Structure formats: structure tokens, C-alpha cells
Amino acid sequence: MPVDPVQLTVDLVRCPSVTPEEGGALVLLEGLLSEAGFACTRVDRNGTPNLFARWGQKGAGRTFGFNGHTDVVPVGDAAAWTHDPFGAEIEGGYLWGRGATDMKSGVAAYVAAAIDFVTETPPENGAVIVTVTGDEEGAGRDGTLAILDWMQTEGEAMDACIVGEPTCPSTMGEMMKIGRRGSVTFFLEAQGVQGHAAYPHRARNPLHALVKLLDRMTAAPLDQGTAHFDPSTLQITTIDCGNPATNVIPAKARATVNTRFNDAHTGASLIDWAKGLIAGVEAETGVTITLRPEVSGECFLTPPGPLVDLVAAAVEAETGIRPELSTSGGTSDARFVKDHCAVVEFGLVGQTMHSVDERVAVDQIAPLKAIYQRVLQEYFA
Known part of the structure; x- marks a missing residue:
């Protein structure tokens, strides 16, 4: 049965994973990925929770990766919220809660896409890697960096990677990030x-x-x-x-x-x-x-080319919108991944991230999963 990314987002938002607390989010994902045949390893460092998962053989012909985080910023004044910050209530077409946008919906979408892809159309000579950190909203020294350090030591490698951060200013599909200042x-x-x-x-x-x-x-x-x-x-x-x-x-x-x-x-x-x-x-x-x-x-750029074209085409196929290639915004963990492999960022609309009443439009989560799954299908075609 396909993994429902909306329900997975609900389950993740209900995990109170305020940096540096794991909150049960990585335990949930590890169980789900393990059941689907992914080899999972916790790469915790200095008390920071991190998860690495690979489907397929190490050193396979081609390896595609996803990166994201399940840690969230503090709630702030809980009384100012109209919905329980960790209740994951669905109302008015939105899923409400801390991390709903930044970025548990993105993690849910790429985890669901990866599981369904390897279950339905497993590549013959390929591997899919999923990485999730609990330290993106914190100092970042023991999050994605720890995973990448561990991967280098263990001989694990991605050939290309998508970071699932929110990238769209107001409309799903309008922007992807090909670099950061x-x-x-x-x-x-x-x-x-x-x-x-x-x-x-x-x-x-x-x-x-x-x-x-x-x-x-x-x-x-x-x-x-x-x-x-x-x-x-x-x-x-x-x-x-x-x-x-x-x-x-x-x-x-x-x-x-x-x-x-x-x-x-x-x-x-x-x-x-x-x-x-x-x-x-x-x-x-x-x-x-x-x-x-x-x-x-450091500033970095993934120039227009095979990876950028692949992701942009998948976004256009699923949304009807050709995304703008942008380098705007602050920093993200892509700044670490770029030293490992080619990386781009694509995710949902990020208007409410870090705010009171953070929420995500429910009808955007399944299309995001579809985009990620299409990327995998085309990459290994």
C-alpha cells in the first residue's frame, strides 16, 4: 500500500522535536524505512540525533539522495496559537502545527516517495539514500555535517541530492533553489x-x-x-x-x-x-x-545542467509550472551537501515557517511526493 504523505506529516508534527530533542520523529521514520527494506543507521553525534537510510547496495551504479530535518524551532507563546502546536489538526484545508511547513511535510513527502519507488519500481543497479537530521535549526555542527562525515568514513556516497526545504514564495512549483549565498x-x-x-x-x-x-x-x-x-x-x-x-x-x-x-x-x-x-x-x-x-x-551554485533540468522538468510535469531557478534566501544544509555531491532544493510554499500558527496546505503534500517520485523514476530510467 502506498505511503500517505499527509498522514506521515501528521505523525511527524505530533512529535515534539524542538532542537535538540528528537521527540520520536527519527524513531518513527527509522521504523517505516526499515520495514521497506532500507538499511538504517543512527548517526548521532554529541547528543544530536541523525538518521541515515539506504535502499540498495553500497557503491551501486547510481545513487540518489534526499536530505532534510525533523527538528523545529520553539513554539513561542503557545497561547497565541489557534491550534495545538503539536496537535497536527487538519482544518480549513491546512495541516496546523510547528514544523508543518519547515519541514516535516517535505520529509514525509520524500520518505513516502522513496519507499513507494523502491517498492513499485526498484532500480536494478541503483540505490536511494535518505538522510534526516535533528540539528538544522540549531548550530548545525553535528547534524548533516555528522551524517556526511560518517558517510565518508563508511564509503557511502550520493551522486545527486535534493534538499526538501520550502522553496516556493506563494505558489507550489514556482521556485527551486540552485544555490545559496x-x-x-x-x-x-x-x-x-x-x-x-x-x-x-x-x-x-x-x-x-x-x-x-x-x-x-x-x-x-x-x-x-x-x-x-x-x-x-x-x-x-x-x-x-x-x-x-x-x-x-x-x-x-x-x-x-x-x-x-x-x-x-x-x-x-x-x-x-x-x-x-x-x-x-x-x-x-x-x-x-x-x-x-x-x-x-560559503556561497555555492549548482549550475543549470542534468540535475537542475531533471528536477525542474518533474516540477513542471506535476504542477504545470516551470520553476524559477533561484539563489535567494538564507542558508540551508545544502551548504554542506554541496561539498559531497550536486545538490538542489525544492519544496513547498514556506510563508508560515517559524511563525505562530505554522501550517501547510494539505493539497500540496501529495503533489510534492509525486514530484520526488517522478525525479527518482526519471533519474534511474
């Missing part, structure tokens, strides 16, 4: 000399130096965009010195800056750019500015 955060601390505001010549104001630096960072665009990416962006997210007094020049000041960058840059090149600006401001002001950079992902 990179992200680097600059944590800045300026060390000056404290003093009386009426005698600035006896002090060295770290705020003046920090403001000068931030002005230079934001004075001009980082670039004008590239063939597949919009212009890179840079945003100051916080400035603070913790000074309660109006007549005291503080000794220290801190700021945080985040940039989302395209393929005109790398994390390393932007760090070097920031260091150059810092050196100039230090020389002018005598204030010492320390930089702690944190690169959470």
Missing part, C-alpha cells in the same frame, strides 16, 4: 581609553573608531551582483558599549555585522577585506579593534 558574521570589539566626556584629549573613544569602521563597511555596495546572484548585502545588527553614564567615555565598544555574499566573494576574502579596513581605522584613531569572524556557510 554565503554568510559571514564579524564580531568586533574596540578597545580605547576611558575618560571624562569633558576632557576627550585624556581618553580614546572606542565608539568613534567603531562608528568610523562601520561607516566604511557600509559606504559602498560589496558588488553589483553576478550572473546567478543578487548583490551581496551587509547589515549592522548590534552596537553596544554598556555605558549607563552620559559623561563618561567608555573603554570598550562592540558591534556585530552580518553579510550575505554571492559568488564574487568567499568567507576568507571578506575577512581579509574587513581586516584591511580595521587596520586603517586603528592607524587613524589609536584604538585597537579585534575581529572574530564566523563563516556559517
Whole structure:
């Protein structure tokens, strides 16, 4: 009997898997996949729950993979919800609950598609891999990265992969992601000399130096965009010195800056750019500015080609819409998968993810399963 992706979504949403809790979601999926003949392995690392499942022989002629997560962000104010956040109630054409959109419906769709595909039309010399992490909404260091590290050690490999994150802004089928911008955060601390505001010549104001630096960072665009990416962006997210007094020049000041960058840059090149600006401001002001950079992902692109064309054609066949090839949005675990194999992202409409009353249109879940199953059929044809 075919796996019902709507019922599977219901079952998954009822698992309270707020990062880092597993909540029963991976146990549920492991049981379902094992019954269908998948060899399942829990790849937990540092308390983070992860699941790897393969149907077919290791090292088969062709191997197609899926990646996603069952962990969810916190509910927030439960009283603000009109439905139980973990009740998975179906009402008004929607399935309501935390993770309904991001991304338990996507996981349910690709798990159901993978099981039905290998049950109904098993490939003769192929393998299907399903990976699910419980750490996408957290730091991400022990989630998909842990699975990929384990796969490398064990000689497991995917030739191509779909990440099932929500990708469509408003209409099912309108957009797929063929890349993502990179992200680097600059944590800045300026060390000056404290003093009386009426005698600035006896002090060295770290705020003046920090403001000068931030002005230079934001004075001009980082670039004008590239063939597949919009212009890179840079945003100051916080400035603070913790000074309660109006007549005291503080000794220290801190700021945080985040940039989302395209393929005109790398994390390393932007760090070097920031260091150059810092050196100039230090020389002018005598204030010492320390930089702690944190690169959470490099920019990547899966160029239009066989995998992109395959997924786009499957989406069009099932929805009647040719998806836009986009690199918009934040980061996803595709930033890790791209170091392993070619990867694209396609999923449902993501308008309510992370919000109160998160919900997914029930009539989109089965078509998503159909798209994933069509991809598998065409890939192994």
C-alpha cells in the first residue's frame, strides 16, 4: 500500500522535536524505512540525533539522495496559537502545527516517495539514500555535517541530492533553489581609553573608531551582483558599549555585522577585506579593534545542467509550472551537501515557517511526493 504523505506529516508534527530533542520523529521514520527494506543507521553525534537510510547496495551504479530535518524551532507563546502546536489538526484545508511547513511535510513527502519507488519500481543497479537530521535549526555542527562525515568514513556516497526545504514564495512549483549565498558574521570589539566626556584629549573613544569602521563597511555596495546572484548585502545588527553614564567615555565598544555574499566573494576574502579596513581605522584613531569572524556557510551554485533540468522538468510535469531557478534566501544544509555531491532544493510554499500558527496546505503534500517520485523514476530510467 502506498505511503500517505499527509498522514506521515501528521505523525511527524505530533512529535515534539524542538532542537535538540528528537521527540520520536527519527524513531518513527527509522521504523517505516526499515520495514521497506532500507538499511538504517543512527548517526548521532554529541547528543544530536541523525538518521541515515539506504535502499540498495553500497557503491551501486547510481545513487540518489534526499536530505532534510525533523527538528523545529520553539513554539513561542503557545497561547497565541489557534491550534495545538503539536496537535497536527487538519482544518480549513491546512495541516496546523510547528514544523508543518519547515519541514516535516517535505520529509514525509520524500520518505513516502522513496519507499513507494523502491517498492513499485526498484532500480536494478541503483540505490536511494535518505538522510534526516535533528540539528538544522540549531548550530548545525553535528547534524548533516555528522551524517556526511560518517558517510565518508563508511564509503557511502550520493551522486545527486535534493534538499526538501520550502522553496516556493506563494505558489507550489514556482521556485527551486540552485544555490545559496554565503554568510559571514564579524564580531568586533574596540578597545580605547576611558575618560571624562569633558576632557576627550585624556581618553580614546572606542565608539568613534567603531562608528568610523562601520561607516566604511557600509559606504559602498560589496558588488553589483553576478550572473546567478543578487548583490551581496551587509547589515549592522548590534552596537553596544554598556555605558549607563552620559559623561563618561567608555573603554570598550562592540558591534556585530552580518553579510550575505554571492559568488564574487568567499568567507576568507571578506575577512581579509574587513581586516584591511580595521587596520586603517586603528592607524587613524589609536584604538585597537579585534575581529572574530564566523563563516556559517560559503556561497555555492549548482549550475543549470542534468540535475537542475531533471528536477525542474518533474516540477513542471506535476504542477504545470516551470520553476524559477533561484539563489535567494538564507542558508540551508545544502551548504554542506554541496561539498559531497550536486545538490538542489525544492519544496513547498514556506510563508508560515517559524511563525505562530505554522501550517501547510494539505493539497500540496501529495503533489510534492509525486514530484520526488517522478525525479527518482526519471533519474534511474
